[in-house]
Amino acid sequence: ILRHQDQDLYYREHGERYGIGSYAHRPMPVVAADLGVTPEHVDEHSMPSRLDFTPEDFAQPWEASKELLPALRHAEIEDGFNGIFSFTPDGGPIVGQSREVEGFYVAEAVWVTHSAGVARAVAQVLTAGSSEIDLGECDVDRFEDVQLAPSYVSETSQQNFVEIYDVLHPLQPKESPRNLRVSPFNARHRELGGYFLEGGGWERPYWFEANAALLDELPGEWQPPARDAWSAQYSSPIAAAEAWKTRTAVAMYDMTPLKRLEISGPGAVALLQRLTTGDVAKKPGAVTYCLLLNKQGGIRSDITVARLDEETFQVGANGSIDLAYFTCEARRQRAEDPTQWAQVRDITGGTCCIGLWGPLAREVVSSISSDDFSNEGLRYFRAKKSTIGGVPVTAMRLSYVGELGWEIYTSADNGQRLWDVLWAAGQPHGIIAAGRAAFSALRLEKGYRSWGTDMTTEHDPYEAGLGFSVKLAKDDFVGKAALEGRSEETSKRRLRCLTVDDGRSLVLGKEPVFYKDEPVGYVTSAAFGYSIGKPIAYAYLPGEVAEGDAVEIEYFGNRIRATVTPEPLFDPEMKRLRG
Incomplete structure (x- = not known):
């Protein structure tokens, strides 16, 4: 050939x-x-x-x-025909068990380049329940409903055909179709000059041109580095200004595209206790960060579980794969015991969320709500129903950027009003809208993991640095037996934080990492850490690699020196989050 x-x-x-x-x-x-x-x-x-x-x-x-x-x-052409290839909206195969028909397994859109790997993975799924390699990127349930529309499949598949062997930037979005799913804040985003990329059909602002003037105020230590032609794509120095304002004032982030599920019913507690590594059998108002594992102890997702009342939970999930998993497991549980039924609903489209974060976030909320948002009134990792500026909301004291604040949820029809009342109340405090570019950098400064990049089913909680989320003392849960005897100290590899020695060289993710001139891993996530003034990368490294050790990251043929660094890099005492 x-x-x-x-x-x-x-x-x-x-x-x-x-x-x-x-x-x-x-x-x-x-x-x-x-x-x-x-x-x-x-x-x-x-x-x-x-x-x-x-x-x-x-x-x-x-x-x-x-x-x-x-x-x-x-020579002459003796015979010819037009053959058929299967293309999917993201170009990957479709593999796994149908959530509609238990026991029906799919392996479609498999090319010769995938064939042997898919065959082995499917055999392992059929015999052991999961495969050695992560199948998240080809899971049969990974697509949102809008991505299954015939028009979407046709248009994106044709684009994938054209780009099949192109070298694509990791942030390069689909050119078309666009504007399929927008949050209730979209009109305000556009007024502020939002620059949008697409994911799962959602338009997601990455930065706002309205914040460009802040670059003139940006302190010297916050100045972003110069970027090469590749890393400069789908990037803007405005992200530095948005990160700065988040750390020093207050910012609003649109968290609407993140998947939200509601799990309710008399069997909801039992379902969540059986499937998650955390103990969610707490009083209403508690929020728990936990993992979903497969039977081998691999991480199939990380989620937040908020208990809203005795039988109702809101789950912050990672996409349609989680929805399918909970739906199938709820169906199985009800078949075994009809009294332990649980309803699983995708509430993403009917709700919206603003992340209001920054040291001045409490001043903003307190000026338009009579409810108590003090430390005593709403502690870290707690949730409560409230009213903000006349808008009924559910506020959860969580922060993916490492600052004081809340994820504030309301119904989609109240969304723009919620944005407007927070925006108006925040003007005396220098409030801004901030995008996902700043968000990604700030979460790495805090060492927060992102499922699908920083951990998959190929990693266990201890390798990923998430052992704290595993409650082995509770009753049996999926994957518990596989974790017995494991620990971070005994892991053969661990997810490590790296900082680039020269303070300016940028990487984007997936680059190989070398230790003592031997390839030992690859970058899972990377960003410039504006708060610390250095590029940050995370990578799985052999267990013997220790903090302080030197490694090299290969970027377009050049070796960039980096150091294994203790994490988190920002606010390790958690004072700002709990302030």
């Missing part, structure tokens, strides 16, 4: 003939329903996946082939 990547061509010998395949043509989408049924007699010339050859689409690839292989210059 020969491949000519520059021209999207591949070749294979067939006896005395040569087979040529090409991607270098226009997308020609095929509707599955138009393929018909499999003919009674199937051979190489009669099958649903063999469509009529279109010579005009092969003209340029044929010329490129003759230039590469001179022996073809005197």
